[in-house]
Amino acid sequence: MHSTAAPAPPVELVVLDMAGTTVADDGLVDAAFAAALPDHTPEAAAYVRATMGESKITVFRHLCEDEDRAQAANRAFEDAYARLVDQGRCEPLPGAGDALRELRCQGRTIALTTGFSRKTQERILRSLGWEDAADLVLCPADAGGRGRPHPDMVLTAALRARVGSVAAVAVVGDTASDVRSGLRAGASVVVGVRTGAHEEDTLRAAGATHVLDGVADLPGLLAAREG
Numbered sequence: 001m002h003s004t005a006a007p008a009p010p011v012e013l014v015v016l017d018m019a020g021t022t023v024a025d026d027g028l029v030d031a032a033f034a035a036a037l038p039d040h041t042p043e044a045a046a047y048v049r050a051t052m053g054e055s056k057i058t059v060f061r062h063l064c065e066d067e068d069r070a071q072a073a074n075r076a077f078e079d080a081y082a083r084l085v086d087q088g089r090c091e092p093l094p095g096a097g098d099a100l101r102e103l104r105c106q107g108r109t110i111a112l113t114t115g116f117s118r119k120t121q122e123r124i125l126r127s128l129g130w131e132d133a134a135d136l137v138l139c140p141a142d143a144g145g146r147g148r149p150h151p152d153m154v155l156t157a158a159l160r161a162r163v164g165s166v167a168a169v170a171v172v173g174d175t176a177s178d179v180r181s182g183l184r185a186g187a188s189v190v191v192g193v194r195t196g197a198h199e200e201d202t203l204r205a206a207g208a209t210h211v212l213d214g215v216a217d218l219p220g221l222l223a224a225r226e227g
Contacts, residue, residue, distance in 0.1 A: 008188060010226050012168040013161045014103055014218070015111045015154050015182070016134075020052065020174035020196020022096040022112065022215055023124060028084045029197075035080035036073045037063065052175045052197035055115045055140040055147025078120050085120075090127045093195050095216025100133050102219040111136035111157035115147045115177075136160055148177040151185035158185070172218060174198060176206035183207050189225070191218065 019025045033048050034040065037060075044063050051059050057074045064070040084090070103110055112134040114121045121139050125131055136157050140147035143156040158169050170189035171182025174196025182190035183206075192203030192211045200211050210221060 008225060009165060009168045011108055011170045011189060011222050012163045013109045013111060013158060013170070014222075015113055015157050015169060015171045015187075016100075016215065017173035017175070017178050017196075018112055018114045018121070018124060019116075021172060021178070021193055022093060022100070023128065024091050024093050025196060026089060026091075028081060028089060031084060032077045032080040036060070036077035049197060051177065054149065054177050055145075056117075057140075058147060078117055081116070081120055082123050085123050085127050088127075090124055092128055092130075093214060093216075095214060097130075097133070099215045099218055100130075103222075106219060106223065108222070109136070109161040109163075110134040111138060111161070113138045113153045113157070115140065117141070148173075148175075149180035149184065151181055154181055154185035154187060170218075170222065172215060174203075176202050179203055179206035179208045189222070191221070 016022050019029065037044065047063065048059060056077055057070065060070040060073045064073055100110055116139060118139045118141055121137065138153045138157055143152035146152045154169065154171055158166055163169060166186035167188040169187040170191065171178065171187045172191040172193065173179065174193050175198050179190050179192055190207065190209045192208035193214050194200055194211065195214045203211050212218065212221065
């Protein structure tokens with residue numbers, strides 16, 4: 001007697017990272033980090049690159065010797081990033097806007113997530129004209145304060161979207177932290193994209209179920225998966 005595996009549930013909710021996944025980074029994070037810690041070492045810069053996608057205050061807590069300095073560095077980072085956004089150095093990645101619209105046309109709920117603060121996230125969305133591009137917009141503070149690689153933002157989005165199962169969630173990002181967050185939340189589709197901080201080998205080593213050239217390819221992947 002042959003057993004037949006149950007078909008994969010259709011994706012009801014797509015949780016997408018912002019910088020590097022749907023929004024072009026263009027060196028903004030590196031520039032803002034240099035402004036926040038101008039006396040940083042090469043090792044610190046490498047740590048920032050390796051932890052792309054994580055909550056920024058968590059990164060600064062690792063790099064700074066005390067909480068006060070970590071908070072000050074985080075504020076300086078957010079201020080520097082905001083100035084860069086206001087200078088027009090923030091734009092969507094190719095095909096990202098169309099992908100968001102197509103995902104909605106497919107009947108899926110969209111959540112945009114970030115490791116930045118709420119204030120910076122809202123500034124980016126205003127700059128792009130994306131205030132209504134997603135059904136949900138989440139930062140670490142919306143999920144109890146823990147950012148990636150913890151699953152909290154994905155699970156918060158799943159609860160708010162009232163999905164039938166965590167297996168009906170797809171998570172998309174450009175970093176190993178994005179991938180780990182999706183896997184820890186139980187998402188059945190965890191997609192890495194090659195448009196951001198981490199290379200394909202890093203994304204696959206973290207456990208990505210798929211790796212795409214960019215988010216523009218996502219609607220087609222989900223449609224093909226569901227037949």
